[in-house]
Every structure is written in structure tokens, then in C-alpha cells.
Amino acid sequence: MITAEQKPLDEIREMIAPYKRILVLGCGSCVAECAAGGEKETGMLASILRMAAKMEGREVLINEKTLERQCVKDFVILLDDIIQDYDALLSLGCGAGVQAVGDCFPEIPIIPALNTEFLGETKDQGLWLENCLGCGDCKLYHFGGICPLARCSKHLLNGPCGGSVGGKCEINPEIPCAWQLIIDRVEQQGGFERLEGIFPPKDWSKKQGLGPRRIIREDQQR
Amino acid sequence: MSRFKSVLDQGAFAVTAECGPPKGADPDVIMKKAELLKGKVDAVNVTDNQTAVVRMSSLAACVLLKRQGLDPILQAVVRDRNRIALQSDILGASALGIRNILCLSGDHQSFGNQPQALGVFDLDSIQFVQVVQRMRDQGAILGGERLSRAPDVFIGAAANPFGDPFNFRLVRLAKKVAAGADFIQTQCIYNLERFERWMAMARERGLTEKVHILGGVTPLKSAGMAKYMKKKVAGMDVPDGIIRRMDGAPAKTQAEEGLKICVETIQRLREVRGVKGVHIMAIDWEDMVGELVERAGLLPRPN
Numbered sequence: 333m334i335t336a337e338q339k340p341l342d343e344i345r346e347m348i349a350p351y352k353r354i355l356v357l358g359c360g361s362c363v364a365e366c367a368a369g370g371e372k373e374t375g376m377l378a379s380i381l382r383m384a385a386k387m388e389g390r391e392v393l394i395n396e397k398t399l400e401r402q403c404v405k406d407f408v409i410l411l412d413d414i415i416q417d418y419d420a421l422l423s424l425g426c427g428a429g430v431q432a433v434g435d436c437f438p439e440i441p442i443i444p445a446l447n448t449e450f451l452g453e454t455k456d457q458g459l460w461l462e463n464c465l466g467c468g469d470c471k472l473y474h475f476g477g478i479c480p481l482a483r484c485s486k487h488l489l490n491g492p493c494g495g496s497v498g499g500k501c502e503i504n505p506e507i508p509c510a511w512q513l514i515i516d517r518v519e520q521q522g523g524f525e526r527l528e529g530i531f532p533p534k535d536w537s538k539k540q541g542l543g544p545r546r547i548i549r550e551d552q553q554r
Numbered sequence: 555m556s557r558f559k560s561v562l563d564q565g566a567f568a569v570t571a572e573c574g575p576p577k578g579a580d581p582d583v584i585m586k587k588a589e590l591l592k593g594k595v596d597a598v599n600v601t602d603n604q605t606a607v608v609r610m611s612s613l614a615a616c617v618l619l620k621r622q623g624l625d626p627i628l629q630a631v632v633r634d635r636n637r638i639a640l641q642s643d644i645l646g647a648s649a650l651g652i653r654n655i656l657c658l659s660g661d662h663q664s665f666g667n668q669p670q671a672l673g674v675f676d677l678d679s680i681q682f683v684q685v686v687q688r689m690r691d692q693g694a695i696l697g698g699e700r701l702s703r704a705p706d707v708f709i710g711a712a713a714n715p716f717g718d719p720f721n722f723r724l725v726r727l728a729k730k731v732a733a734g735a736d737f738i739q740t741q742c743i744y745n746l747e748r749f750e751r752w753m754a755m756a757r758e759r760g761l762t763e764k765v766h767i768l769g770g771v772t773p774l775k776s777a778g779m780a781k782y783m784k785k786k787v788a789g790m791d792v793p794d795g796i797i798r799r800m801d802g803a804p805a806k807t808q809a810e811e812g813l814k815i816c817v818e819t820i821q822r823l824r825e826v827r828g829v830k831g832v833h834i835m836a837i838d839w840e841d842m843v844g845e846l847v848e849r850a851g852l853l854p855r856p857n
Contacts, residue, residue: 486633486659486673490680491726493659494714494741495788502788503662515722527722530729533637533681533696 333362334426335460336369336446338377344422345384347443351420352391356381356445357411357433358398359425366460369424369446371398377424377445393418402429408436415440468538468545474531476517481534483510489531491515556653556708557625558597561831562737562766566856567824568831570627570739570768571595571843573619575610584615587840588622594844596855597625597654599739599833603634606666613643616652627710628652631660636676637685641695644686648705656710656739657682680729683711687734709734713767714741715752716791724755731765738765739833742772742783744815745791746822753826762828769823772835773846774812777801813846820850 338344348354356378364370378396385392397414399407402425411433420441423430427448434442450462465482472479481487485503492511495502499512518527539545561568571591576583591598598619602612616626628647630640644655659679663671677685685696686709693704711730715723730738743749749769756762774780777800784792796815803811816834823829832850836843847853 485662486678487675488659488678490678490729491722492717492719493789494712494717496718497788498718500788503664509718511722512719515719528725528728530680530684530733533677533685536676 333365333452333454334428335366335449335452335462336363336426337449338368338373338424339445339447341380341384344377344443344445345381348381348420348422351441353393353418354381354395354420354422355411355414355418356394356396356422357402357424358396359402359423359429360398360400361403363424363426363429363446364398365454366452367458369426374398374424377422381422402426403432405432405436408433411437466539467534467536469535474526475514476521476523478510478514478517480510480514483513487534489534491527555706556597558627558654559708559736561596561856564856567852568597568766568768569595569847569852569855570597570599570831570833571840572599572601572833572835572837573615573840574601574604574838575612575615577607577609579610581618584610584618585622588619588624590840591843592622592624593855594847594853595834596831597627599627599629599656602629602631602658602660603666604629605661606633606663606668606671608667613647613650613652616647617650620651625654626652627654627656629656629658630682631658632675632677632679632682633660633663633673634671636674637696640677640682641685641689644689644705644707645701648707653706654708654710655686656712657686657735658712679711680726680733683709683730683735684733691734708736710737710739711735712740713738714789715743715749716741716745717789720752723752724759724761727756727761727765728759731761735765737830738767740767740770741789742770742835743819743823744796745793746819748791750826753828757828766830767828768831768833769819769826769829770833770835771816771819771823772837773816773839773842774800774808775839776805776808776812777803779812813842813849816846817849820846820852 356374358371358374359369374396378394382394401407415437422443422445423433424445430442430444451464451466452460453463455461463482480489485501486493492509496509499509501507501509573587600612600615603609612629616628619626657679663673688694690704690707693701713727780792780797780800783790800808800811820832823832834843
């Protein structure tokens, strides 16, 4: 899923400062799953902003609403009836959600309340890991199901750099060396020699070759 | 042709040193280092923004060294340049008469003075070696397009026998050799026992027949430096025996003790089968390289 974290409150307050009627808009999908922009977090952020405005003696209308998904137009149009009451939207969606809502209501400024982070795995409660770059050309089969592009700090495709020590990455001892994980996994599956060949340079045209990517599925269109 | 290559081809025990370009545009710094190293070593590695700190470009400093009559080894890291820029720089270096290239990954940008920089890492160091080898031997760039003239370069790569996992260290070396590396310079050797085990494995795989391996050494200036390297530099193996020896020397003579350890290491490396030379990385201590080479009995250098 898409992971995100809430921006520092000061940054959010600076961006909303010019506006008097603000709709704080949550999203019930990925960002709810990672406890950044779901109904609960949206309610909390709206309360904090209301309280801050009150303490400053400013008259600001701050309401909240959470859509099931901000990145799908079918859900965004549910705002049609209420949008005219506001002069700004503060979105707790991911970057795709913020832009989808912005496209539906181009006359109203939309402000991101989150920093969108990565395509992540929920490893544990309160722990998300960046495990996929969304490169458009999956090679996980060759690396024991562990992506060296996403998980090695230097995106190395041919084994660990000289800084791999005791299974840890040299740039951050908190994170495992992706190549130690790959070697252990592939050894466990009995295919060590698979890692002995030279893996060719990555084909980045699958990610950036035609500019921003689109997926077109005619069978899904109506 | 590379003087360094001809020394190795003659079967002489090669000596290389390192020259870090200045944090500024002053060519005199390079000229002074060139004076110190001239006649003492066969070739000089010029580091490429090492530890991700911005310095004068490696290629520019190589040209300055060459003008002073030295044989430079251009270090090139994949951290800052994509495959277009890397291939272009190889052509430019060859055109400027640079005859040795060392292909490296490079220290991660988070270690340096530009931690907000984008790390490129479009190729890895092994792929980079292969690209340069094909440019030279097949006269073609990545994708097969022909060059009007192939670069004339002696191709090197690095190896760290002290990183983990140990069993994969030989796989990395074998891949670099298969990719086309002509020479290898290793990480600083303090743990000779582990280095010798690594060399034995390299010999078993027949790799020492295919590539010239130069053992890396760094003279220790103080006990503090030894401890720092052991604790803070990932992939650096400084055994407790070395730390004790440095600690045991009075502060005034610790630098001398460090030089003695380095001379002993070089002498022992000369006895290891398959080791074709030594690479001296005297960090901020270039003025000591000449003495070190002399004390190790490696002067005069062959013509």
C-alpha cells in the first residue's frame, strides 16, 4: 500500500493561514491503514486546528469529512453538494488523492497535510517498510523475492558493497543489508549459483521511458 | 600505454598511491602532491569526491598529475553519474591520455557534505567494469552502438575481503574479473590472516591468474585513528592486536609505530602468492609515501 506521514503542524498551519473556511478531508484507504489520514487522524487534525485558531482568536470554519478513497473520482464527486461552503481543502490523502480531488474542484486551492512516503509492507504494528520502487519491470524472482533496488541503499544488482557488516547496512545500522537477506534466502532455496552471473543494468525506460506512466485497460473501460 | 600496466606486465611488484583532490580550484595542491609522489610509485589513484564530499573533479586532477609526469588512475564512482555521463567521461579521459580507470560504487551521499543530493547508482560497479571493457575491446557502448574510436584504458575495480558475507566476497571478485577487470585494489589490510584466507580462495578459483591484485594499506597515524577505523568505518577490520600495539607506543612515537606496522604488512603481502603489488592509501599523509616505499625496500621503481 501507499504509506504516508502527517506533515509538521507548523507547516500545515502556515499553508492554511490565508483561508477562512476549510474542509479537512480524510481518506479511508491506504493512509487510514498506516494511521496517517483515516477518519480518526482527520478528526484529530481538525480538532487541533480548530483549537489553535480559537487560541489565536481567529474566526475560521474548520469541518471534516472522510472519503472512502480520494484517488477515485466516483468517491470524490460525493463532495459536489458541500464544496461550495469552503474556500480551501486540506487533504489527508496521498499525493495521488490530493491531485484527484484537485482535478475535480480546480477552483478551490487544495493543501496536502501528509508527506507521501513509499509503497510499503506493514511489517508489524506501527512499522512500515519500503520494499518496492514501482519500477515497472519486476525482477524479484532473480533475487529470492527481495528487491535490491528498493532495499539496498545503493541499488546494487550484483551483490553487497564492502560496507555490509554483520547483516547491517553501512548507511544505517538500523536496517538490514538487503544483499545479506537475498543471499540467505537464495541459499535457503538452494540456488546460490543463480547469484553468480552478472546481472545486467536495469532498464529504467519501463519507469520513465514515456514520461509519467499510464495504464490503459480497454476491457475495464465503459 | 599505461605505465602501471607495463610494470605489472614485467612482473615487477607494483606500487600505487592515492591523491585526494583539494576542496577548491587550486591546481598547486595537486602539483605539490605530484612532486612528493614522483619516482616513488608507478601510478596514482585520484579519488572521486571521496566520502561524498565535493572536491575538484577526479578527471581534472588526473590531467594535472599527468602533466607532471605521473601515471594517474582515474577513480570514477557510479553514485553521481548515470550511464550516459559515465561512458562519456571514459571517452574524455582516454582522449586526455588517462590510461587507467578504477570503477567504483562510491560512498553513499549521506556520509558527505551534500546529504540532500540524489544518489544516482544507475549502474553498479560490476556493470560499470563490463561497460568499460566492452567500450575498449568491442568498441561499442551499452546497447551496441559503435564508437568512432575505442578508449585505451587499463580497467580496475575494488574488493573488500573484510565485508560480509565472507563467502560472497569471492563471488563479487569473480564477477569483477568476468566483467573485465584487469586489476584489483583492496580495502586497507590490517587483518592479514583473513586477507590470506581470501587470497587462498581467489587462487583456488583461478582468479589470481586472470587479474592483478594489489593489497591496500593505510599507515596508522595514531592509536585514536586505529580505534576510529575499527569502530566507525563499516567493512574495516582492525584486529585488537594492532590496536594494542598502537596503544602500547608512547603518543610521540605512535606515528612511527604505525609506519612500522605498514612496512611489515607490505613485506608480508609480498610473500602472499598472487599479490602483484601494494596500494598505499596514506590519508592526509602523502609526504610519508616516499619513505614508506623506501623502507619497504621497493625503491627504485622500474622504468
